[in-house]
Amino acid sequence: xxxxxxxxxxxxxxxxxxxxxxxxxxxxxxxxxxxxxxxxxxxxxxxxxxxxxxxxxxxxxxxxxxxxxxxxxxxxxxxxxxxxxxxxxxxxxxxxxxxxxxxxxxxxxxxxxxxxxxxxxxxxxxxxxxxxxxxxxxxxxxxxxxxxxxxxxxxxxxxxxxxxxxxxxxxxxxxxxxxxxxxxxxxxxxxxxxxxxxxxxxxxxxxxxxxxxxxxxxxxxxxxxxxxxxxxxxxxxxxxxxxxxxxxxxxxxxxxxxxxx
Numbered sequence: 604x605x606x607x608x609x610x611x612x613x614x615x616x617x618x619x620x621x622x623x624x625x626x627x628x629x630x631x632x633x634x635x636x637x638x639x640x641x642x643x644x645x646x647x648x649x650x651x652x653x654x655x656x657x658x659x660x661x662x663x664x665x666x667x668x669x670x671x672x673x674x675x676x677x678x679x680x681x682x683x684x685x686x687x688x689x690x691x692x693x694x695x696x697x698x699x700x701x702x703x704x705x706x707x708x709x710x711x712x713x714x715x716x717x718x719x720x721x722x723x724x725x726x727x728x729x730x731x732x733x734x735x736x737x738x739x740x741x742x743x744x745x746x747x748x749x750x751x752x753x754x755x756x757x758x759x760x761x762x763x764x765x766x767x768x769x770x771x772x773x774x775x776x777x778x779x780x781x782x783x784x785x786x787x788x789x790x791x792x793x794x795x796x797x798x799x800x801x802x803x804x805x806x807x808x809x810x811x812x813x814x815x816x817x818x819x820x821x822x823x824x825x826x827x828x829x830x831x832x833x834x835x836x837x838x839x840x841x842x843x844x845x846x847x848x849x850x851x852x853x854x855x856x857x858x859x860x861x862x863x864x
Contacts, residue, residue, distance in 0.1 A: 776806035780813030809849035
């Protein structure tokens with residue numbers, strides 16, 4: 604960042620010029636490194652348009668901020684249009700002025716950092732609250748689903764349907780998953796309850812795969828939106844593939860488990 608200070612001399616000990624247009628020098632200071640360049644002012648202070656010449660000189664040197672004693676309002680507006688900040692009413696040496704500027708900038712930076720930190724915390728809390736609110740209906744639905752499953756699906760019924768045969772259990776799991784509908788998260792809840800009741804992992808995996816890929820309940824809507832042939836073909840293929848996918852998945856998991864252990 605570069606600062607242009609209108610000065611009466613070519614050193615940092617020089618006084619800040621009382622007027623921008625009457626400065627003998629412009630000290631272009633790199634605020635980070637402290638290096639500076641003294642640029643003699645070639646402006647004829649009695650010439651009309653001296654302020655415009657000053658703007659051109661400062662812009663050509665890449666200054667971001669201009670510090671001076673006095674500057675006309677018109678010049679300030681032109682500088683703002685060019686993205687240059689103007690600080691007026693400054694007195695004292697250039698060195699002291701730069702010291703005060705660095706201190707003020709540091710204080711402003713710390714204040715801005717604290718404000719950004721508070722804003723970030725507030726933003727995070729609001730986002731967390733919104734996410735919790737959006738998940739709350741799903742969580743309530745999960746709790747309700749577990750209660751309904753335990754109440755209306757007795758263990759004796761599950762044992763009679765799932766005999767332990769890998770292919771048949773996978774087929775029954777695929778059928779149940781194809782007929783039922785709802786949030787995909789619900790399939791994990793029901794799958795977990797099935798495992799607790801001793802149903803094989805093959806059946807549970809087939810159930811979850813078909814739940815998220817086959818939708819007989821939504822089939823009429825899918826045929827309307829995507830076409831009858833496409834909807835029937837997609838659901839049919841997903842139903843058929845759910846069984847081998849489930850069996851293959853469980854076999855791979857078992858092999859990986861034995862290999863890791």
